[in-house]
Amino acid sequence: MTTPTPATDPNTTEEEIQDHKLVIYQMMTRLFGNKKALNKTYGTLQENGVGKFNDITDKALQEIKKLGATHVWYTGVIEHALMTDYSKFGVHLDDADVVKGRAGSPYAIKDYYDVNPDLAVDVKNRMKEFEALVQRTHNNGLKMIIDFVPNHVARYYGSDAKPNGVEDFGTQDNKTVSFKASNNFYYIPGEALKVPNTYNPLSGNYRGPQEDSKFNENPAKVTGNDVFSASPSENDWFETVKLNYGVDIQNNRTKHFSPTPDTWGKMRDILLYWAGKGADGFRCDMAEMVPVEFWAWVIPQVKAKHSNIKFIAEIYNPKEYHNYIRTGGFDYLYDKVGLYDGVRRLMENRGQGNTAEITKVWREESRGISNHMLRFLENHDEQRLASSEFAGTPWAAVPAMTVSATLGSGPVMVYFGQEVGEPGKGHEGFQGEDGRTTIFDYWGVPAHQAWMNGGKFDGGKLTEDQKRLREFYTKLLNLSTNREAIRKGKFYALTAEENSAPKGVYAYLRHTAEERVLVLVNFNREAANYSLTLPTAALANMGVEAKGSFILQDLLTDTPPLLLQPSVKTSITLAPLSAHVFLLQNK
Structure with missing residues (x-):
């Protein structure tokens, strides 16, 4: 009898072995350092508070490193549409008709060359405060990741911080046609945008530009989730507009990549700008909505100047995994549809989960991509596992997080507050009470604030149960690296x-x-x-x-x-x- 070998034994995998493992600590930057605990639904920045770059201190970063992290993903850094008025600092005042929540979506970018003024103590020096955070992160032995949002921008996009010689998106567009390869946007000629009339969450309580359905966009631009209608619904990404990479979506998705579309060059320059600021990686939002040919073109150019930079794709179509790794050049992909969905069913305690789903994951991903998959149980899009809408107890993470961290050599990620059992309770605003921590509104995160302990970052207000949970995460993440x-x-x-x-x-x-x-x-x-x-x-x-x-x-x-x-x-x-x-x- 012959002994099975790795190539023939169905219980083994052949891998591209990597001599490293990333542990990513994701934080919603505006929430991380916030010490206020009022948590009023649709509360203003003044009422509910907001965290700053400066709140992420050396002590905070040292404790994140002790947890086992190698990288920090600062979510929501680049300037996006919001309701707080910074016009006295020269920042365009956004129309509330096209802003979700008071703090706005971090994925509705309104200036790719600037940072969110909410995050600065001194708004005029906001970029310097960000640069100091980058330096502080590196000084504490951590690398930093920021979002790159390539598929869409805010309804109003206009950079007041762009370098000399840079043109804003849409400046040279021909707005009389729906599609032109050299345009930055898609248009609906002859029609003005109609903001969803069901969107009026603040009921007139906001002091500023009211939701009066009078936001002026004519001709209407196509909405970020490929909605070719001048009347997107509230469930669409109506606060954003789709960027044009040379794909004629309405004409069999025909590709017009020669000459190189203008959007490609603009996006390459943005990536190089942030890499020059010290970013060690980019988490690329909805990367599969951007043609893989663009990634194959741009990633080598960025890596030619910054060889160690990492690219992570948010992607949900398993049929495209190999394509975005092999052709596109991504280092890592979200493992949401595979491992996350499988272990979630096991964690929910409804009798629907099966460990066979884990087997299916490693078998399907064993053909050279398993170690390219980023595993997680929480992020800004998903429900908190301790919430009643998910597992109901943070301790359900013990088996699931252990599998997520040890199944392969690819990265594993935790979302701030996960390690102390944050349940995501409360009706924060736009999202409602859904077991998630808001990305749209100002808020305090109670379990995380207990660990933060007024900025001491010593866990001084944690319960014994929360301390034990954090100790589990610390042991697991450290042994995984x-x-x-x-x-x-x-x-x-x-x-x-x-x-x-x-x-x-x-x-x-x-x-x-x-x-x-x-x-x-x-x-x-x-x-x-x-x-x-x-x-x-x-x-x-x-x-x-x-x-x-x-x-x-x-x-x-x-x-x-x-x-x-x-x-x-x-x-x-x-x-x-x-x-x-x-x-x-x-x-």
Whole structure:
């Protein structure tokens, strides 16, 4: 009988091994340092407060690094449409008809060359405060990521900070035609924009330009989510307009890439501008709504000048994964449709989840892209896992986050407050009460504020339960970057859908020539008994002789060491919502 090899054994994966693992700490920058706790629905900046660049202190960054982070993703840095009036500083006052919430969407960019004035203590020196944050981040041994929003801009776009020689989008457009390859926007000739008449959340309480449905845009531009109508709905991205990359969307999506579309050059210059400011990476919003040919053109140009910069694509179509990695040149892609959706069903406690979905993920992604996938349980778009709309308890993260962090060598991400069980309660404004932390309104984030402790960043106001949760995240994230087997090891599944493991239990190996770890998780909310065995095939795959005994030392919990013999079943009782990462060593 021949021993299965990695190429033929269905339980193994062939990977592009990477000798590093990114741990990304995402923060909604305007919320991170906010100390106010009023949390009034649709509250103003003065009422509900706002965090500043300066609130992200050396101490804060040191604690984020201790958590295990290698990168900080500062969400909402680039200037976007909002309702707060900064006109005395020369900042265009936005019309409330086309701003969602009081603080506005961070993805409705109104000046690609400036930063959000909300984030500055001294608005006139807002760029200097941002540059100081970049330096502070680097000084504390962290790298920084910002958003790049290529698909759409705010209804009003106009840069007052652009470098000499830069033209605003649309300046030279021919507005009499719907599509022209050299235009920056798409148009609906002969029709004026009609703002959704259902959008009036503030009921006239806002002191400033009212939602009076009189925002003037004629001819109407096409809405950001490809809505070719002068009357977008409230559920559309009506506050944004679609950028034109030379694709005639209404004519079979025909491509006009020669000569190079004007939008391409403008976007390349924007990326180079922020890379020059010290950005170590870009999280590219809705990257799949922009043609892959643009990415294949622009990413090499940026990397030619900034070789270590990383590009992360928000993408939800698995059929395009290989294309955006191989052709487009992205370093990493969101693993939302795969692992996130699969483990979410396991976490929701509705009996609908199945660990076979994890098996499906690594099998589908095993053809050279698994280590390019960014795993997460929370981000600014998703519900808080502790919310009643999701898992209902932050401890459901223990098995799910362990799998997310250790299944592959690609990045893993946490969203600020996740590590202390933020439940996302409250009706903040535009989004309503939906289990998410708002991206549209001014707000305080209570569990995060307890850790922040008035700017001490020492966890002084956390409960004992929150402290234990944060300790779990700290152990997991640090071992995911420090342990060689997780950072760059190969994968071998011990449980799969055809095996007889209890429902909700999953086990696998990660291994290099020097180190082997065994990950064992229980998604169930009750204890589970599992018969653990190390098959001869698994040992052969790791290059280990099937003789003698093995000691399993838990790196994640205080579980006493286990003694294991090859091909002999060892019964283990797994606690509810538990995880173990065992270091496997010869006795």
